[in-house]
Amino acid sequence: MKLRYGIVGVGGIGGFYGGKLAFHGEDVHFLLHNDYRYVKEHGLRIDSAAGDFILPRVNAYPHQDQMPVCDVVIVGLKTTNNHLLKDILPPLIHQDTVVLLIQNGLGLEADLAKEFPGLSIAGGLAFICSSKVGPGRISHQDYGALNVGSYSCSKPEIVQNIVSDFVQAGVEACLVDLQSARWKKLVWNIPYNGMTVVLNGKTDELTLHPATRSLLRQMMEEVVAASRAIGVRENLGDEVPGQMLEMTEKMAPYAPSMKLDYDARRPLEIEYIYSRPLEEARKAGVEMPCVAALERQLKFLAEKNR
Amino acid sequence: MKLRYGIVGVGGIGGFYGGKLAFHGEDVHFLLHNDYRYVKEHGLRIDSAAGDFILPRVNAYPHQDQMPVCDVVIVGLKTTNNHLLKDILPPLIHQDTVVLLIQNGLGLEADLAKEFPGLSIAGGLAFICSSKVGPGRISHQDYGALNVGSYSCSKPEIVQNIVSDFVQAGVEACLVDLQSARWKKLVWNIPYNGMTVVLNGKTDELTLHPATRSLLRQMMEEVVAASRAIGVRENLGDEVPGQMLEMTEKMAPYAPSMKLDYDARRPLEIEYIYSRPLEEARKAGVEMPCVAALERQLKFLAEKNR
Numbered sequence: 001m002k003l004r005y006g007i008v009g010v011g012g013i014g015g016f017y018g019g020k021l022a023f024h025g026e027d028v029h030f031l032l033h034n035d036y037r038y039v040k041e042h043g044l045r046i047d048s049a050a051g052d053f054i055l056p057r058v059n060a061y062p063h064q065d066q067m068p069v070c071d072v073v074i075v076g077l078k079t080t081n082n083h084l085l086k087d088i089l090p091p092l093i094h095q096d097t098v099v100l101l102i103q104n105g106l107g108l109e110a111d112l113a114k115e116f117p118g119l120s121i122a123g124g125l126a127f128i129c130s131s132k133v134g135p136g137r138i139s140h141q142d143y144g145a146l147n148v149g150s151y152s153c154s155k156p157e158i159v160q161n162i163v164s165d166f167v168q169a170g171v172e173a174c175l176v177d178l179q180s181a182r183w184k185k186l187v188w189n190i191p192y193n194g195m196t197v198v199l200n201g202k203t204d205e206l207t208l209h210p211a212t213r214s215l216l217r218q219m220m221e222e223v224v225a226a227s228r229a230i231g232v233r234e235n236l237g238d239e240v241p242g243q244m245l246e247m248t249e250k251m252a253p254y255a256p257s258m259k260l261d262y263d264a265r266r267p268l269e270i271e272y273i274y275s276r277p278l279e280e281a282r283k284a285g286v287e288m289p290c291v292a293a294l295e296r297q298l299k300f301l302a303e304k305n306r
Numbered sequence: 307m308k309l310r311y312g313i314v315g316v317g318g319i320g321g322f323y324g325g326k327l328a329f330h331g332e333d334v335h336f337l338l339h340n341d342y343r344y345v346k347e348h349g350l351r352i353d354s355a356a357g358d359f360i361l362p363r364v365n366a367y368p369h370q371d372q373m374p375v376c377d378v379v380i381v382g383l384k385t386t387n388n389h390l391l392k393d394i395l396p397p398l399i400h401q402d403t404v405v406l407l408i409q410n411g412l413g414l415e416a417d418l419a420k421e422f423p424g425l426s427i428a429g430g431l432a433f434i435c436s437s438k439v440g441p442g443r444i445s446h447q448d449y450g451a452l453n454v455g456s457y458s459c460s461k462p463e464i465v466q467n468i469v470s471d472f473v474q475a476g477v478e479a480c481l482v483d484l485q486s487a488r489w490k491k492l493v494w495n496i497p498y499n500g501m502t503v504v505l506n507g508k509t510d511e512l513t514l515h516p517a518t519r520s521l522l523r524q525m526m527e528e529v530v531a532a533s534r535a536i537g538v539r540e541n542l543g544d545e546v547p548g549q550m551l552e553m554t555e556k557m558a559p560y561a562p563s564m565k566l567d568y569d570a571r572r573p574l575e576i577e578y579i580y581s582r583p584l585e586e587a588r589k590a591g592v593e594m595p596c597v598a599a600l601e602r603q604l605k606f607l608a609e610k611n612r
């Protein structure tokens with residue numbers, strides 16, 4: 001089945017994955033705000049470690065009301081902008097449209113489902129270093145895998161179709177159990193996003209210094225323990241924290257998205273990366289003390305940074 | 307009994323309290339390093355909220371070997387310099403000399419006792435805002451109370467004599483149970499010293515923001531719980547954290563000593579303010595998870611700051 005894609009949030013995530021689909025010939029429609037005129041005229045340019053590519057002409061729209069109804073809406077917004085979806089989505093969706101949230105954190109799908117009861121929602125986890133560096137210009141530095149899972153899709157075959165489209169467009173896409181995948185990604189995101197902000201450090205130095213390595217590990221262990229108490233389908237093993245530390249040690253020094261947001265004085269995604277996991281863990285009777293401490297430090301810094 | 311005082315570490319603490327004793331006519335001898343020539347020539351000047359005073363001539367020495375043996379040696383060094391005491395103290399002490407450590411943290415007296423078995427050691431807690439602002443020049447901004455307690459004094463009456471000398475010199479000095487006093491002061495020092503460094507904040511904003519107030523309180527509760535598990539003589543009640551938060555709210559915005567050290571790129575007193583209390587708590591079977599997280603953040607920052 002040929003799917004029509006809408007892209008909401010054309011930054012490092014939406015620009016890259018939407019661009020890959022469009023470059024492969026899929027029917028892709030981009031919602032733009034500030035960059036609309038530039039992209040309408042010049043298209044999209046993706047400087048990619050895996051090979052640069054240019055889309056000289058893209059279907060670009062300045063407002064959702066001008067867009068066609070889509071079969072899949074890919075949301076690549078910062079979660080701090082998810083309140084906008086209430087107004088953006090209605091003109092884009094039909095009965096079976098799948099809204100795919102390629103975002104970090106926990107509770108995103110639940111919040112959207114509250115706003116749109118009965119909506120087919122899927123979640124995506126991007127393992128990628130990619131950011132917007134100018135109007136219509138995305139810089140993709142490394143990686144690119146995408147894990148996709150259904151949250152409330154009435155027709156699960158559409159999710160398979162989406163994954164298949166990504167794979168054919170050259171993305172390492174996988175169909176996964178969403179809850180497990182979200183928790184597994186939190187094991188990395190929770191310690192590294194916040195610690196790079198609070199200590200103004202890069203992933204490598206934090207991973208190598210014995211004091212912060214021990215603290216990163218402890219936070220990872222807290223997240224693993226919480227995921228088990230909650231009973232995510234795919235159990236996270238005791239080896240996960242050690243593996244993540246070793247993986248990060250081998251990565252190039254890296255500024256996670258929250259660090260980039262902080263340095264650019266943008267709002268921080270504290271709610272979905274920290275507060276909601278803490279809430280879910282507490283509901284399951286588990287405290288994550290070091291994570292909770294980091295959350296409160298971030299709340300202070302985020303407010304001071306505005 | 308007329309006591310002869312030696313002052314080691316003539317900064318905000320040693321300069322102020324030694325200066326008060328000297329100004330009142332006690333027999334006080336100051337060990338100086340960089341400031342020796344200046345102080346020998348110009349004396350000490352204390353700009354004090356409680357009334358400025360000048361000591362035009364003081365007994366100043368460039369090296370411990372030139373000093374007389376003293377009945378009391380007041381140590382006002384940063385604890386990061388306590389390794390120097392091994393060389394400084396021997397020429398200054400006789401059989402019954404009391405070495406009074408006016409320093410923050412835990413385990414200072416135990417470490418000194420290991421180095422000097424049988425030494426009469428006392429500890430002091432200064433509740434003061436005071437710092438050295440230039441050669442021979444101390445700025446005393448506020449407060450000034452001093453709690454003194456014996457750790458291993460062969461003649462406890464000397465400690466009473468010291469407290470009495472301070473009181474007569476105009477210092478609000480008290481004789482206290484040292485272990486209890488050290489833990490009680492840690493309830494404030496542990497959260498505020500580290501949090502002002504890590505979050506680059508002042509005491510007032512950290513106390514007023516709900517997120518950091520909650521974290522400060524949690525650390526205070528961890529310290530109170532640890533002090534109880536250890537069984538300090540004077541039980542710290544559940545009301546202590548609330549009282550300390552309210553007290554700090556009323557204080558003028560304040561940079562604790564560790565924040566001043568950090569900003570001036572001096573070593574941080576992590577060992578005695580964090581690591582030793584954590585160690586003592588663990589020995590008593592108690593974890594302080596938020597305090598332990600802060601300790602590790604500080605170790606990273608301290609090393610990066612050098």
